[in-house]
Amino acid sequence: SLSKxxxxxxxxxxxxxxxxNIVNSTRR
Known part of the structure; x- marks a missing residue:
């Protein structure tokens, strides 16, 4: 089980x- x-x-x-990834794709 995972803890918080x-x-x-x-x-x-x-x-x-x-x-x-978003920043890299936006910097195109």
């Missing part, structure tokens, strides 16, 4: 990756 900390870490890393 684990979920926060997973969501944070995933959202940061998504944000980087």
């Amino acid at each position: 900390q684990d979920i926060g870490i997973v969501v944070g890393s995933a959202s940061s990756l998504l944000f980087k």
Whole structure:
């Protein structure tokens, strides 16, 4: 089972990756 900390870490890393992808595609 995941604790709130684990979920926060997973969501944070995933959202940061998504944000980087969005920024990269926007900078074209």
